[in-house]
Amino acid sequence: MQHLGITGGIGSGKTTVCKIFETLGIPVYYADERAKYLMSHDRELIAGISTLFGPEAYLEPQVLNRAHIAQHAFNDQEKLAQLNALVHPAVARDGLEWQTAQHNVPYTLKEAALLFESGSYRALDQIIVVTAPIELRIQRVMARDAAKREAVEARISKQMPEEEKVNLADFVIYNDGVRALIPQVLAIHRGLIGN
Secondary structure (H helix, E strand, O other), X not given: OEEEEEEXXXXXXXXXXXXXXXXXXXXXXXXXXXXXXXXXXXXXXXXXXXXXXXXXXXXXXXXXXXXXXXXXXXXXXXXXXXXXXXXXXXXXXXXXXXXXXXXOOOEEEEEOOOOOOOOHHHHOOEEEEEEOOXXXXXXXXHHHHOXXXXXXXXXXXXXXXXXXXXXXXXXXXXXXXXXXXXXHHHHHHHHHHOO
């Protein structure tokens, strides 16, 4: 069984593409969702976060103080790197357990925004990158998160450039509002299952 990764910049449409793969019976591990879960449920990770950010890191047991973490992590690159050094290995372990539990499927997908940045792509067989024009991505995130343009642009500027991700990809899905997604997903799926 192959283990593939799927990534793309914020607003590229990774989740939409993953939902199409799921309709084909392909299991998807959503790394960002699992990271949030683990930060509130994994004892070792909770202990590490509490040590790094102090007792204010949790509002109560298993309730992460997201505002406190964001305030400190996103204004201090060293703290952010330390947080990532705690979270990424926990997600990697969890993802490996999840992969091992999958049976009777031709391949699995691991969806993660920071697949290349975290280094987790190295444990995967092939990578799919979902890409979209920058202006479309900005508009999507502004609508989805009710966010201001400046805030979205700031988030995008902190991510690996989409062109770099495309250059590292084995497969590219264009979610530009012009090319239909389903035929692109089906072409990759058929290639992977040998049809």
